[in-house]
């Protein structure tokens with residue numbers, strides 16, 4: 563995928579409230595404007611990368627892009643599970659992510675337990691891959707040093723591919 567790494571930020575909005583309740587794996591949702599602006603070559607599926615909430619620490623993350631076939635959603639979404647235990651929810655805060663690599667396509671599952679097992683295996687894969695030097699160096703990218711600018715208009719918070727960010 564030519565567009566990877568892909569750098570993106572947006573204010574966290576409410577989803578269907580299933581991530582935590584059903585799965586025990588909370589996923590922060592991006593607004594529709596961010597989902598609609600994904601480059602054409604970023605296909606639906608599961609990705610790994612780095613994430614930061616407002617000006618906090620940079621953590622490993624896994625992200626699901628698509629229609630969640632298990633739940634048969636009608637709206638495409640981008641849902642990020644940050645691999646970190648937060649003290650509280652962060653709705654309305656700025657989430658900055660660097661999508662670094664692709665894991666697998668989205669799938670339907672026979673049971674919730676199978677979906678949960680698949681997500682846990684994605685998390686383990688992400689943890690290992692992100693320790694590679696070429697991925698670790700992205701934590702130092704100037705994207706994560708620029709203003710988290712919650713006050714900035716959405717037009718200023720455009721998402722960019724690694725190519726556009728002059729890696």
Ligand SMILES: Cc1cc2nc3c(=O)[nH]c(=O)nc-3n(C[C@H](O)[C@H](O)[C@H](O)COP(=O)(O)O)c2cc1C
Pocket residue numbers: 577578579580581582588589590591608624625626629630631632633634641642643667668669670677680681684685
């Ligand atoms: C790493 C990861 C992998 C996922 N894989 C799938 C999948 O293969 N199929 C699917 O239907 N949903 C998948 N999901 C999406 C979950 O079903 C989704 O996070 C859940 O529906 C919560 O949605 P909500 O935040 O809108 O409530 C995945 C989520 C994550 C974080």
Ligand SMILES: Nc1ncnc2c1ncn2[C@@H]1O[C@H](COP(=O)(O)OP(=O)(O)O)[C@@H](O)[C@H]1O
Pocket residue numbers: 574575576577578579580581582583587588589590591642643644645646647648650651652653
């Ligand atoms: N480690 C985490 N990763 C992602 N979101 C988290 C995490 N810890 C807490 N949250 C909070 O949980 C919310 C997601 O919970 P979830 O049950 O999936 O609800 P929703 O459907 O509203 O997205 C996020 O928007 C965020 O505020």
